[in-house]
Amino acid sequence: MTEVRLEIGYEEHEDGQTLTPLIEQLVADEEKSQALTSLIIGDWGGAYEDTPDEFLPVLIAAAPKFPNLRHMFIGDMDSEQCEISWIRQTNLGPLLSAYPQIESFYIKGGVDLELEPLEHENLQELVIISGGLSSVLLQSIQKAKLPNLRKLELYIGVDDYGFDGNLEDDILPFLYNNPFPKLVSLGLKDSDLQDEIAVAAAKAPVLAQLEELDLSEGTLSDTGAEALLNSEGVRTLKRLNLNYHYMSDDMMNKLRRFSQQTGITITMDEQQDLEEEWRYPSVTE
Secondary structure (H helix, E strand, C coil), X not given: CEEXXXXXXXXXXXXXXXXXXXXXXXXXXXXXXXXXXXXXXXEECCCCCCCXXXXXXXXXXXXXXXXXXXXXXXXXXXXXXXXXXHCECCECHHHHHHCCCCCEEEEECCECCECCCCECCCCCEEEEECCXXXXXXXXXXXXXXXXXXXXXXXXXXXXXXXXXXXXXXXXXXXXXXXXXXXXXXXXXXXXXXXXXXXXXHCCCHHHHHXXXXXXXXXXXXXXXXXXXXXXXXXXXCCEEECCCECCXXXXXXXXXXXXXXXXXXXXXCCECCCCCCCCCCCCCC
16 A cells, blocks of 8 residues: 655745645656555645645546545644634545545545535545534435445534534434445444434434444433434444443443443443533534
8 A cells, every 4th residue: 555645834835835736746756656545635735714626626637647546535634734624625526536446535624515426436435524514515425326335424513613404304314314225334423413313323224234333422422322222223233433422431331231242342432521511522623
């Protein structure tokens, strides 16, 4: 595996540098471009004010030069570079379409993010990390044509940082009207609706095809966990991710016993302070 990371620092950005020359240099290095399997785009220098539109045409045009590229990550930056809720994205659908061989596509940041068209024969993994996903984006994913998608992981977020949808229209369709026939890992996470999602997931038909359910990083409490414990569908899973939660010690012990009885691997690290007046998902601002 050959991985390349490209990014521009703040000072470089202030001096007028962009990602475009770095992509062009990578293309010009035939040995490296031919061997490239993973491309990570970090900070493009001013992600809080500039979108990827400056370098996107060059990256799209470069597609034939990266025949072995299988994984791409757009926006891999930490909070010191740019808070996640400040990262300005754009329509990345044409980028994904330009790389028909891509199997794994990661995106960080939800501001102005679009994925149109979202049709791809070979994509197996789609992960979107955000402080808040828009209703428009969530519904476009529901309508996507991704026949080989095996993993879908969505950081739903909160309304203060971009989530403007609701449970019924924007989240439940992934559980009750799943459009992805090969999906085995589903993450609906980082939400202040985590209990409601868990209660719905406990009786959802999608469980019959899943190996892993990820409800981590949100405000899950004993209410949602109790529904999972009482679910026959959950018993068919191999893995249940409940990391970062507001469950009590008693409920965690019940889940440990449940794990022993069923053989399901249950992770529930990062227990939060149950006495906190306000409960927040892990990733917001």
